Amino acid sequence: MDGLRILVIGGGGREHALAWKFRQSSRVERVYCAPGNAGVASEAECLPLDLKDTKAAADLAGKLQVDLTVVGPELPLVEGIVGEFTVRRLRILGPTRAGAQLEGSKVFAKKFMERHRIPTAETYGVFDSAIDAYAALCAVDWPLVVKADGLCAGKGVLVTSSPDEATAFIDRLMDSREFGEAGRRVILEEGLVGQELSFIVLTDGNDFLPMAPARDYKRALDEDQGPNTGGMGAYSSDEILPRELETLIVESVVRPTLLGLRSDGIPYSGFLYFGLMITDDGPKVLEFNCRLGDPEAEAILVRADFDFAAACMEAASGNLKAVDPNWSPNPSVCVVMASDGYPQNPKTGVPIAGLGSVKGRTGVVVFHAGTKRVGEEYQTSGGRVLMVTATGATLSDARESAYYACSTINFDGAHYRRDVAADRKLRAAP
Numbered sequence: 519m520d521g522l523r524i525l526v527i528g529g530g531g532r533e534h535a536l537a538w539k540f541r542q543s544s545r546v547e548r549v550y551c552a553p554g555n556a557g558v559a560s561e562a563e564c565l566p567l568d569l570k571d572t573k574a575a576a577d578l579a580g581k582l583q584v585d586l587t588v589v590g591p592e593l594p595l596v597e598g599i600v601g602e603f604t605v606r607r608l609r610i611l612g613p614t615r616a617g618a619q620l621e622g623s624k625v626f627a628k629k630f631m632e633r634h635r636i637p638t639a640e641t642y643g644v645f646d647s648a649i650d651a652y653a654a655l656c657a658v659d660w661p662l663v664v665k666a667d668g669l670c671a672g673k674g675v676l677v678t679s680s681p682d683e684a685t686a687f688i689d690r691l692m693d694s695r696e697f698g699e700a701g702r703r704v705i706l707e708e709g710l711v712g713q714e715l716s717f718i719v720l721t722d723g724n725d726f727l728p729m730a731p732a733r734d735y736k737r738a739l740d741e742d743q744g745p746n747t748g749g750m751g752a753y754s755s756d757e758i759l760p761r762e763l764e765t766l767i768v769e770s771v772v773r774p775t776l777l778g779l780r781s782d783g784i785p786y787s788g789f790l791y792f793g794l795m796i797t798d799d800g801p802k803v804l805e806f807n808c809r810l811g812d813p814e815a816e817a818i819l820v821r822a823d824f825d826f827a828a829a830c831m832e833a834a835s836g837n838l839k840a841v842d843p844n845w846s847p848n849p850s851v852c853v854v855m856a857s858d859g860y861p862q863n864p865k866t867g868v869p870i871a872g873l874g875s876v877k878g879r880t881g882v883v884v885f886h887a888g889t890k891r892v893g894e895e896y897q898t899s900g901g902r903v904l905m906v907t908a909t910g911a912t913l914s915d916a917r918e919s920a921y922y923a924c925s926t927i928n929f930d931g932a933h934y935r936r937d938v939a940a941d942r943k944l945r946a947a948p
Contacts, residue, residue, distance in 0.1 A: 520544075524827060525579050526551040526562065527569070527599070528590030531854075531887035531905035532812035535819045536588060537561040538883065543827035550582055556896055557886020572599040579608050586611065586831050589788070592669060595808050596622035611834040613808050617779065617786040620806035624665045624705050627806050634778035636771060637802045639663065639795075642706040648692035651704055655681055661709030666691050668700025672736065672748035673861060675805075677709055710804070712797040713941075715758065716814045717767055720829065721776060722838040723787050727829065728768070730821045730845045731759035732814040733941075738861060740937045747861045748902060751938035754817040755849035755913050767794065767801050775806075787833055816885050816905045817852040821845050849913040851920040851939045853906045857888070858931020860901035864888075865931055870896040870903070872927040881916075882908045882923045898929055906934075913939055 554564030589612040598615035645651040666674030691701030719726040734752040738744035791807035857864035888900020910916035
């Protein structure tokens with residue numbers, strides 16, 4: 519398996535982290551990334567690609583003669599990239615279009631969980647009429663969760679105790695069509711109380727490998743205030759997942775999900791993300807993602823103390839049993855530095871200073887998400903700009919390193935949460 523050529527699909531911080539990790543493998547000869555970004559270019563050869571164009575992606579993989587393609591974001595998976603590669607006998611890691619519906623359609627995911635008795639929030643209803651959704655608000659308990667059915671880049675969910683806020687969000691989704699067809703249907707469900715946990719596995723469809731546990735921060739501002747975003751930070755530490763809680767999650771959520779996919783005739787390989795709420799009644803699924811989370815990936819991959827490229831290859835080949843994973847005991851923290859105006863209207867084209875002061879600092883890696891290179895200068899090109907990630911002997915050490923690095927990087931209007939990894943560890947639910 520030596521001399522591997524790997525293509526990473528995507529252009530954000532997660533893809534930078536994947537390329538960075540693949541480069542560490544002695545078995546990997548070359549890493550490509552499409553479309554990549556200015557930071558990824560330091561780890562891989564970046565090539566242009568429209569993420570919706572699955573045929574162009576397969577053409578590229580064939581032309582480059584890659585041994586494995588790893589898909590970072592959800593959009594190509596929902597668009598059916600795995601089917602296109604499979605027809606051409608190109609090895610790819612990721613679920614089929616049918617499997618990707620777990621993320622691509624909240625309605626599909628909810629019905630799947632109900633059918634296979636996977637613990638989740640109670641549903642008040644699925645609505646394809648804004649008027650009916652407004653009327654249903656009179657008969658729900660608060661807090662309430664409003665979800666768009668389709669993909670909204672992490673911004674299609676509202677948790678609220680305000681009828682006015684819920685009404686306004688439904689209007690944005692269904693009447694104003696802020697997210698297009700993704701908001702054509704909405705789900706209203708109970709708001710769960712507890713602590714969130716991101717539990718991600720790598721699977722070949724039969725066996726699975728749990729990734730290091732992580733917790734992310736979706737709200738834009740400290741103390742979970744402000745609008746939902748694609749993620750403003752994450753941390754990974756063994757202390758957030760006691761052994762008995764991990765066993766409970768595996769037996770009540772992970773195994774039933776994989777068994778349910780098989781019984782429904784849906785082949786699934788790749789990453790499967792369980793967004794969980796740890797309640798007093800046990801773990802309940804908030805959402806599925808059909809790929810690595812972002813920014814969880816950055817926090818998790820810096821702790822992977824094994825050949826991650828080889829593990830991905832085995833998963834794509836149906837032989838995950840051959841992998842013996844080892845995770846560093848050192849916790850990690852990832853802080854997202856975002857553009858002025860994010861998530862509504864992020865400013866782009868803003869020069870970034872201070873990256874050189876972080877380079878080479880022990881235990882710190884800066885993954886690029888929304889950057890471009892203009893001459894010798896890095897500039898912002900998106901809402902989430904940099905994923906500043908650090909490891910340490912303790913969680914406090916990792917936090918201190920990550921926030922120190924953030925303080926040395928500057929771009930006009932930069933903002934980031936100051937409370938990443940400041941919460942308490944999870945407990946096992948009774």
